[in-house]
Amino acid sequence: MEIFDVAIVGGGPAGSSCAAFCALAGLRTLVLEREKFPREKVCGDCLNPSCWPVLQRLGLAQRVRDLPHSKLASVEFIAIDGRKVVVDLPTGEWCELSVKRSLFDDLLLRRARELRAHVREGTTVTALNCSHGPVARPGRDAPQRRGYRGDWRIETATGERFSARTLVGADGRNSTVARLCNLLPRPARERVALQAHIPLPRNFGRRVVLQFLPEGYSGQAPVNETELNLCLVGTPPTISRLRRWAERYFEITSDQPWRTITPLTRSPVSCAHENLFFLGDAARVVEPFTGEGIYYAIRSGELAAIAISRTIRGEDQQATLREFARACAEMYRGRLWVNRLARAAVLSPRIASLLLRFGPLNPAIMRLMTKKIAGRAIDLNRP
Ligand SMILES: Cc1cc2nc3c(=O)[nH]c(=O)nc-3n(C[C@H](O)[C@H](O)[C@H](O)COP(=O)(O)OP(=O)(O)OC[C@H]3O[C@@H](n4cnc5c(N)ncnc54)[C@H](O)[C@@H]3O)c2cc1C
Numbered sequence: 233m234e235i236f237d238v239a240i241v242g243g244g245p246a247g248s249s250c251a252a253f254c255a256l257a258g259l260r261t262l263v264l265e266r267e268k269f270p271r272e273k274v275c276g277d278c279l280n281p282s283c284w285p286v287l288q289r290l291g292l293a294q295r296v297r298d299l300p301h302s303k304l305a306s307v308e309f310i311a312i313d314g315r316k317v318v319v320d321l322p323t324g325e326w327c328e329l330s331v332k333r334s335l336f337d338d339l340l341l342r343r344a345r346e347l348r349a350h351v352r353e354g355t356t357v358t359a360l361n362c363s364h365g366p367v368a369r370p371g372r373d374a375p376q377r378r379g380y381r382g383d384w385r386i387e388t389a390t391g392e393r394f395s396a397r398t399l400v401g402a403d404g405r406n407s408t409v410a411r412l413c414n415l416l417p418r419p420a421r422e423r424v425a426l427q428a429h430i431p432l433p434r435n436f437g438r439r440v441v442l443q444f445l446p447e448g449y450s451g452q453a454p455v456n457e458t459e460l461n462l463c464l465v466g467t468p469p470t471i472s473r474l475r476r477w478a479e480r481y482f483e484i485t486s487d488q489p490w491r492t493i494t495p496l497t498r499s500p501v502s503c504a505h506e507n508l509f510f511l512g513d514a515a516r517v518v519e520p521f522t523g524e525g526i527y528y529a530i531r532s533g534e535l536a537a538i539a540i541s542r543t544i545r546g547e548d549q550q551a552t553l554r555e556f557a558r559a560c561a562e563m564y565r566g567r568l569w570v571n572r573l574a575r576a577a578v579l580s581p582r583i584a585s586l587l588l589r590f591g592p593l594n595p596a597i598m599r600l601m602t603k604k605i606a607g608r609a610i611d612l613n614r615p
Contacts, residue, residue, distance in 0.1 A: 236262040236350070237544050239386055239396035241357045241409050243269070246512025246529035247402030248340035252290055253537030255347035259544060262394060263349055264386065266356040266403075269341055270334040274427040274493040276451045277330045277461045278304065278440060278523040284326045286530045292343055299339065301331040302454040303438060310443040312582060318439075328440075330453045330461060332429070340530075359387035360399070360412045362507070380507045398540050400509045401501075402533065405493075407514035410501050415510075417499035423448070424471050425520065426464045426490040429455065430482055436460060442521060446582065447474045449521065465496060465520065496520065503560050504553040509536045515560070528563065535559045 238254050240247045243265030254261040279296070287293045304327065309317045321328045345351045363382030384399045401409030410416035432454050441452040448466030455461050462482065464474040479486055500516040503509060512529030539556035543549045 233393065233395050234260070235383060236260045236394065236396040238262070238398045238400060238540050239264065239384060239394055240400040240402055241386075242266075242401070242403035242407075242512075242514065243341045243344075243351065243353070244273070244337055244402065244404060244512065244529065245340055245526050246514070246533045247400065248337065248344045249286065249290060249530040249533030250400055250402060250509075250511055250536050250540075251344035251349040251351070251533075252340070252347050253534050254540060255344060255349040257537060257541040259537075259541055261344070261349040262396060263341070263344060263351045264355045264357050264388065264394070265341070265351065265353045268353045270338040272429075272491060273333040273337065274425055274463075274491045275333050275461075275525075276427075276440075276453060276463050276520060276523050277332055277336075277455050278453055279329050279331060279336070280524050280527045281322055281326050281328050282524070282527045283530060286527075286534055289534070290340075290343055290530075292339065295339060295343075296331065296336065297329075299331050299335045300456040301329045302456060304328045304330060304440050304453060305438040307440045307442060310441060312444050312446060321440075330440075330455045332455050332459075332461075336526075355392070356389040357386055357403070357408055358389050360409065361385040361387075362399075380505060382507075384507070397544065398507050398509070400511060400536060400540075401514045402511045402529075403514055405495065405498065405513040405517045407501070407510065409508075410510060410514060413508065415501050417501065419495040419498050423465060423467050423496040424492060424494045425496060426471060426475060426492050428462050428484075428488055428490050429459045430462050430484050430488065432456075432458050432460045433482065440523075444582075445474065445477060447471075447477070450474070450478065451520070451523075463520070502557075503532070503536075504539070504557040506549060506553070509540070509556070511536055516564070531563050532560055535563070 237259040239262040240251050241264050243263045247263055251261050251263045284293055287296055304321055306318050306320050341351060362380040362384050384396050386394045386396065399409065401407050403409055407416060436454055438454065443450045447470035448464065451463040453461050462478060464471065464478060466474045478484065495517070498517050501510045501514065503515040511532040513525060515532065516528065518525055518528065535556055539552050542552045
């Protein structure tokens with residue numbers, strides 16, 4: 233049986249970007265993806281401008297711009313009483329844009345394939361076995377960090393078997409890899425998200441709308457000339473009221489199909505273990521309100537590929553793992569406080585609406601927060 237250098241479970245943005253960068257580095261790379269692409273995904277479909285440098289290094293920036301998309305000019309925060317704060321988004325080539333995940337994710341996975349990663353779609357990973365692991369590592373980060381020495385054996389739902397020296401969990405917030413390795417934190421099933429593409433209301437404009445509602449919040453963004461991405465986030469008892477609000481507000485019928493996902497929050501999984509990496513949502517789930525998950529996914533994919541190729545080339549594995557964990561922490565630094573603030577706000581939409589009106593969430597602060605998230609200086613050359 234062929235032994236791959238790296239097997240990546242999940243072909244979403246994290247898995248595909250990791251696969252593409254690993255293949256670029258000359259590694260024998262395998263991607264195992266449960267779905268058959270193109271497929272939609274619960275997401276606001278907004279690409280944070282921080283994504284551009286990574287997409288550029290993947291050779292995809294222009295190909296993303298060539299997909300049907302909307303360029304987003306502003307973000308509009310709407311309080312429960314209807315009061316609005318509008319903040320401009322960056323303009324020009326590196327602007328924020330929205331593109332359907334069926335198109336974006338398919339492009340990324342195709343890129344991995346073009347670069348000679350071996351991609352298996354419709355393949356669900358169900359069992360894992362490491363020839364000499366797990367090994368609890370002594371030191372500061374035990375028991376979170378574990379060592380898995382030797383090769384990984386990976387089994388799928390149809391009984392196929394694969395082998396690899398390194399395993400990557402890029403299989404989303406309910407990661408099977410983390411669960412099979414006993415690393416998946418208990419999910420906080422406190423909230424649920426619904427998402428649909430609906431006909432674009434006339435004169436909607438090129439704005440992202442983030443709307444606080446008594447039952448939760450809604451995100452809206454045009455994704456092309458004819459469709460609006462509509463997301464609703466609430467709790468199990470309130471989500472049907474949110475859906476009825478959306479049916480009235482956007483004049484959609486009650487048989488509108490919705491995609492759904494949970495949890496919206498859970499504790500992170502440590503991203504670096506011996507021969508085992510976690511990327512994107514599998515490592516850390518962030519509040520969707522700030523629309524940054526895809527950036528964290530593709531950037532962590534790139535960072536992991538650098539770490540994996542160094543270890544496969546025989547560089548000091550522990551030092552490489554520490555460096556990877558540091559780089560991941562750096563990626564979130566300066567951004568997580570905004571995300572936490574957003575989370576606090578969306579958990580109490582009434583208080584957030586009052587703050588939006590009178591207090592700390594006034595337009596100046598909202599502008600600063602938006603700049604922090606969407607207006608980061610772009611360095612195309614930083615690997
Ligand atoms: C309501 C909502 C709105 C959001 N809006 C935005 C936004 O506007 N902008 C933004 O940047 N982020 C947004 N996000 C976050 C974003 O969707 C995620 O952060 C992003 O999808 C993470 O990418 P990923 O590759 O880590 O995981 P995923 O995109 O979840 O991909 C994981 C892949 O793994 C596959 N998989 C799972 N289990 C297995 C298995 N056992 N075997 C094989 N394959 C498997 C799945 O089929 C999937 O294709 C939003 C999230 C939510 C919930």
